[in-house]
Amino acid sequence: MKLKKTRKARNCYSCKSSISKGDLYGQKSIALGSKVNGQTETAEGMYTVVHQMRIPVDMCQVCLGVK
Numbered sequence: 474m475k476l477k478k479t480r481k482a483r484n485c486y487s488c489k490s491s492i493s494k495g496d497l498y499g500q501k502s503i504a505l506g507s508k509v510n511g512q513t514e515t516a517e518g519m520y521t522v523v524h525q526m527r528i529p530v531d532m533c534q535v536c537l538g539v540k
């Protein structure tokens with residue numbers, strides 16, 4: 474995990490603590506929802522392949538386990 478220096482104040486996604494300007498933080502992508510990649514679902518009679526949504530979130534070094 475590569476840490477970056479933030480140029481603006483952020484909030485840690487995991488512990489909700491604030492990451493102030495100049496502090497190190499990391500970005501992690503998390504999965505939204507519980508669907509499995511490639512799973513098929515019937516929506517209005519049509520088959521669609523469901524892809525898991527992943528979004529990047531900010532995390533502080535403590536939550537990333539970096540010392």
Ligand SMILES: [Zn+2]
Nearest residue numbers: 485488533536
């Ligand atoms: Zn945190």
